[in-house]
Amino acid sequence: MLQGALAGLAAGGLYAALAVCLTLMSRLVRVVNFSQAATGMFGAFVAVWLVTAAGLPIWLGSVLGILLAGALSAAIGWIAATWLSEASTTARSAMTVGPLLLLISLSFILFGNKPQPFSPILGGPAFEFGGVVVSQVTVVMVLLAVVVAVAVQLILTKTAVGTQLRALSERPTTAELLGIPSKPLSIAVWAATGVISAIAIVIVAPSQSNDATSLAMLIVPASAAALLGGFTRPGLAVVGGLALGVLSGLVAQIEEVALIRNFLPFLFIVVLLLWTQRKEVWDSAR
Amino acid sequence: MSSLVVDNVTVSRGAGPVIANVSLTVTPGEVTALVGPNGAGKTSLLDGISGVVGVSGGRIVLDGDPIEKLSRVARVKRGLLHIEQGRAVFPSLTVRENLSLTARTGADMDAAIGRFPELEKRINSPAALLSGGEQQMVVLARAFAAKPRFLLIDEMSLGLAPVVFMRLLPYVEELAQSGAGVLLVEQFTHLALGIAREALVVAGGKVGYHGPASALRDDSELLHRAYLGGSAA
Numbered sequence: 249m250l251q252g253a254l255a256g257l258a259a260g261g262l263y264a265a266l267a268v269c270l271t272l273m274s275r276l277v278r279v280v281n282f283s284q285a286a287t288g289m290f291g292a293f294v295a296v297w298l299v300t301a302a303g304l305p306i307w308l309g310s311v312l313g314i315l316l317a318g319a320l321s322a323a324i325g326w327i328a329a330t331w332l333s334e335a336s337t338t339a340r341s342a343m344t345v346g347p348l349l350l351l352i353s354l355s356f357i358l359f360g361n362k363p364q365p366f367s368p369i370l371g372g373p374a375f376e377f378g379g380v381v382v383s384q385v386t387v388v389m390v391l392l393a394v395v396v397a398v399a400v401q402l403i404l405t406k407t408a409v410g411t412q413l414r415a416l417s418e419r420p421t422t423a424e425l426l427g428i429p430s431k432p433l434s435i436a437v438w439a440a441t442g443v444i445s446a447i448a449i450v451i452v453a454p455s456q457s458n459d460a461t462s463l464a465m466l467i468v469p470a471s472a473a474a475l476l477g478g479f480t481r482p483g484l485a486v487v488g489g490l491a492l493g494v495l496s497g498l499v500a501q502i503e504e505v506a507l508i509r510n511f512l513p514f515l516f517i518v519v520l521l522l523w524t525q526r527k528e529v530w531d532s533a534r
Numbered sequence: 535m536s537s538l539v540v541d542n543v544t545v546s547r548g549a550g551p552v553i554a555n556v557s558l559t560v561t562p563g564e565v566t567a568l569v570g571p572n573g574a575g576k577t578s579l580l581d582g583i584s585g586v587v588g589v590s591g592g593r594i595v596l597d598g599d600p601i602e603k604l605s606r607v608a609r610v611k612r613g614l615l616h617i618e619q620g621r622a623v624f625p626s627l628t629v630r631e632n633l634s635l636t637a638r639t640g641a642d643m644d645a646a647i648g649r650f651p652e653l654e655k656r657i658n659s660p661a662a663l664l665s666g667g668e669q670q671m672v673v674l675a676r677a678f679a680a681k682p683r684f685l686l687i688d689e690m691s692l693g694l695a696p697v698v699f700m701r702l703l704p705y706v707e708e709l710a711q712s713g714a715g716v717l718l719v720e721q722f723t724h725l726a727l728g729i730a731r732e733a734l735v736v737a738g739g740k741v742g743y744h745g746p747a748s749a750l751r752d753d754s755e756l757l758h759r760a761y762l763g764g765s766a767a
Contacts (some may be wrong), residue, residue, distance in 0.1 A: 411631045415624045422622045426635050426680070427610035506647055 251380045252501030253494045258452055259469075260390025260493015265448035266470035267485035268396050269441035274479035276417045277434045278337045281441070282467055283324060283347040288445030289463035290351045291317025292453050296364045304315065304368050314446040316383040320351075321442025327434040333420075333430070348464060355460040366454035371412070385455055393489060396444055397482040415435070469496075475520045492516055536562050536597050537616070538583075538684045538715055543592035543602075545575065545582035551590065552578040554740045558732075560684055560715040565706065567730035567747055569723045571761055574736040576719045577619055580686045583717075584616035585609050596684070597711070615685030620692050621669040627661035629653055632661050633674050636680035646679040666697040674705045684715045691722055703729060727751045735760035 255313045266285055295313025298304045304312070324347050332340050370384040404410035415429050416423040424430050449463060456462075469492055476488030492513065499509045508515070538560040544551050553575025560566050568576050576728040582589040594602040596612050604612075624632055630643070637643040650671045656664060661672055668744055670690055677685060687706065691699040699722065707729050710716045720726035727733055733747035735757070743750065743760035750757045 270724065408634065411627065411634055414627060414631075415635055418624045418626060419622070421586060421606075422618060423635075424606040424622070425586070425610065425616045425622075426676070427607055428635065474740050 250251070250378050252497040252499075254351070254377065254386065254497070255379050256493040256497020256500070257381065257490065258386040258389045258493070258494060259456060260490040261386065261391075261393045262448050262452045262466065262489075262490050263436055263469045263473045264393035264486040264489025265396055266445055266466055267473035267489045268393065268400060268482045269444050270467075270470055270474040271440055271477055271479050271482050271485045272400060272437060274337075274474070276413050276419075276437050277325070277328070278338070278417070279328060279338055280341040280345060280471070280479070281324075281328055281438075282341065282344040283321075283351060283464075284344075284349045284441065284445055285449070285466040286351040286451040286464040287317045287321045287324070287442045287469060288447075289460060289466075290320060290355055291315075291446035292366070292449045292458075292463070293355050293359050293364055293460070295450055296366055297359065299367060306369065308370060310450050314443055314450060317446030318439045318443035320347075321445075322435050323438035325438025328438075329431045330436050333448065338438040348467070352460050352464050361459060363457065364453070364497070365457045366458055368454040369451055383455075385451060389452060390490065392448060392451070393486050397486045400482045409433070469516075472516040472520070475517060478524075488516075536683065536715075537595075537710060538717075539582060539593075539595040540579075541593040541595060543579070543582060543594060544590050545578040545587060546551060546590040547578060547587065551739060553582075553736060555592070556734075556736070556741055557592075558734055558744065559719075560717050561732075562683065562713055562715045563710055564732065565710045565716040565718055565726075565730040566734040567723075567726040568719045568736065569733065570736040570742075571760070575739045576736060577688055579736075580616060580688050580717070582615060584686055586616070589687055590701050614686070615677055615680050615682035615684070616686040617673055617677060617688060617690065619688040621673065623661035623664075623669045623672050626660055628660055629664070629672055633676055633679055636676045638679075642679045642681075646675040649678060649708075650675050666694050667701070670698075670702055674702065674709075676707075677709060678712075681712075682709075682714050684717070685709060686717045686719075688719045689721055689730065691720060691725075696722065696725075700725065721767060724751070737761055 269284055270281060273279045288470060291313040294316050295309045298309035298312055299306050324344065328340055328343060332343060370388055372384055373381040375382055404414055412428045413433060414426055416433060420430055453463065473488035473492055474485045477484030496509050496512050499505055537683060540556055540558045543556050543572040544554040556579055558566065570576055581587045583594055585604065585640065585718060589602050593600050596614065601612060603611050633643055633646050637646055652668060653671055653675060656668065664672065703725055706716060706718060718726050718730065727747045727750050730747035733750050734741055
């Protein structure tokens with residue numbers, strides 16, 4: 249049991265990091281970014297190509313891939329900020345389905361539809377706990393998710409830029425009328441979340457299913473995790489991600505219910521939606 | 535001389551023009567009142583000047599430079615500040631955080647708070663927990679800290695008791711005395727005319743009166759005629 253739970257922690261850290269990104273995007277730039285994992289996936293694939301085909305050192309290829317993911321995300325953010333700045337959250341979110349499909353298709357065209365030959369950046373055990381070996385990837389992923397969530401909270405509450413971002417998220421027009429530059433700030437949020445997603449995917453991809461669709465569809469468990477925090481609280485998003493990862497690991501260990509593992513994020517979403525809507529009256533809720 | 539000139543401006547929303555062919559000049563150190571019945575287009579005109587909506591005709595000139603094509607943020611950088619209708623505070627931000635959005639230095643912050651002693655004891659409270667009058671104090675304190683050259687104020691009294699609004703009005707005069715040109719849209723017509731030098735009355739999207747505020751103060755017949763859309767200029 250413990251082995252299964254700890255084995256799921258690395259994936260949980262990945263879900264958590266992506267969920268923090270989704271939470272940031274939803275809270276600060278009014279978008280549920282369906283292409284969040286896809287931009288990270290594409291950056292990671294380019295990193296693999298740079299290392300295997302172009303012969304770059306692994307660290308340099310990874311850095312360039314991560315930067316490309318940030319730039320891609322910033323480009324999508326530029327589109328949203330330029331043409332959809334006054335659009336509803338639904339319209340802005342729907343727009344991100346375009347880049348999601350585009351990036352999956354582009355990665356099929358450029359890199360094929362097989363899993364990529366990732367070279368692990370991190371490998372080997374970190375320590376042993378209760379007779380179970382905990383890998384370096386697990387430790388780094390959990391730490392990354394926690395550090396990102398804490399850093400986000402500190403930036404939002406303790407810095408001038410954070411105050412401006414919160415102001416923008418509450419009353420975008422009023423913020424602009426006070427001279428807060430909404431477009432550069434929102435593009436910076438897109439770029440930062442693109443970079444974080446790519447870092448998380450580059451670290452974990454070597455140790456899990458890493459074809460384009462599997463990685464891009466990490467958006468589903470990440471959304472489930474972000475939903476625990478209502479897409480507003482990064483701390484709860486981390487808890488959601490780690491819990492989902494641990495649950496997946498546990499379920500995978502039990503043969504009778506192992507199949508449920510694939511549906512776990514959906515179950516998580518349905519249960520959370522039912523729970524959050526429990527006090528709604530049918531007429532007013534629908 | 536520094537001035538904000540609105541030259542033959544038309545603002546449209548959806549089907550057609552909401553307010554058309556308005557010309558006025560806002561002069562530093564003075565309050566210009568813009569009054570008229572509901573739906574006359576006053577808010578749309580302010581929105582057009584600050585860039586919330588684009589103008590469909592005419593020019594807006596600040597210190598000799600046309601600004602109607604500039605972004606909202608670029609207009610703010612040139613010294614134009616727009617206080618929107620209602621209570622334009624950021625509810626989850628504390629009073630201090632609200633003020634920090636325009637107060638560039640600690641001294642600016644201290645000066646802004648110093649004018650509103652009521653805010654000092656609520657400085658770390660989220661703005662959402664303040665009363666309506668206190669929220670408008672936050673908005674005014676933020677305006678003081680921004681040190682605007684031209685200030686557009688839209689129905690600051692909305693949702694406030696007249697007695698509360700009358701406490702706030704001297705601050706608007708103070709902002710003008712500090713050198714800002716103020717364009718004041720207000721439902722309490724006589725209070726607005728009381729502190730204004732120039733006044734415009736708009737009705738049905740057109741200017742019905744443009745002249746000294748004192749003439750409207752002293753002649754209620756003239757004010758009523760302009761409100762009903764007749765030409766009183």
